[in-house]
Amino acid sequence: MVDFYGRTFESRLLLGTARYPSPEALGQAVARSGAQIVTVSLRRESAAGAKAGQAFWELVKALGVTILPNTAGCHSVREAVTTARMAREVFGTPWIKLEVIGDDVTLQPDPFALVDATRALVAEGFEVFPYMTEDLVLAEKLVEAGCRVLMPWGAPIGTGRGLNNPYALRLLRRHFPGITLVVDAGIGAPSHAAAAMEMGYDALLINTAVATAGDPPAMAEAFAEAIRAGRRAHEAGLMEPTDLATASTPTFGAPFSPFAG
């Protein structure tokens, strides 16, 4: 079970809801993956009052999963805090996936604004899921600010490059044993997800790799399996790699050897 601010979940896969070829593909991806948490955003209603997006929201509600709203696209503390307040009203949840973008090319989060926005939101009772770089000191500041969940990127959003900095991700895991750690962004293949879980990460948030797959529901299931496998391997205790070969077959009793007894 994975714990997010006192709520526990069987599934360690969080799914984004964007970029699917159809609403049916999204619904089937959630169902086949067993994901219990999905991310959603807030966007402008058309000024004509067309109620665009209503069908999307009805579909997500019908999935019966827990909603994690995001502040995607915000570039300042003020924008992010206002968006979080709006999300709390619409979705009726204190959870917020806090994104404050600092660079438009890499969509790298702005660590300074992220900490400031986190402090403001925690003071208002929000439970913050910060989308962050893998920086150890930033993580410290966010935990000090009240975060019990951290979401370092694997690689820039939508790139599918996997875990760009496994060393730093391992350090984070070792440094924050009691914090729920989620790799968010950049995961491209189930093997990347398994690698993060083998490191001891608690969960993964995946969107593009599933939504843009040839068969999104099948890919969602593949990710769920990889995450389960990686988690089980972590719990089982992975061997330490070594440089020198060690025979797995016993040498005692080996034939034709004067040394083997």
Add this chain to the structure above:
Amino acid sequence: MRIRLNGEEIDTTAKDLAALIEDRGFDVAGVATALNGEFVPRGLRAETTLAEGDAVEVLRPMQGG
């Protein structure tokens, strides 16, 4: 009066935010509102008066990652 609604210049006779939401046919319970960058809770829309040049944001759930 002229205001900006979700980035678009519009003319409106609505005196307050609640009236604007009604006039525009928005889903009253399904959207969240902000005036000049500050969140306005649902319960305060009726007492939030609009002025020339105000920037109103009306947001609703959408796909997100």
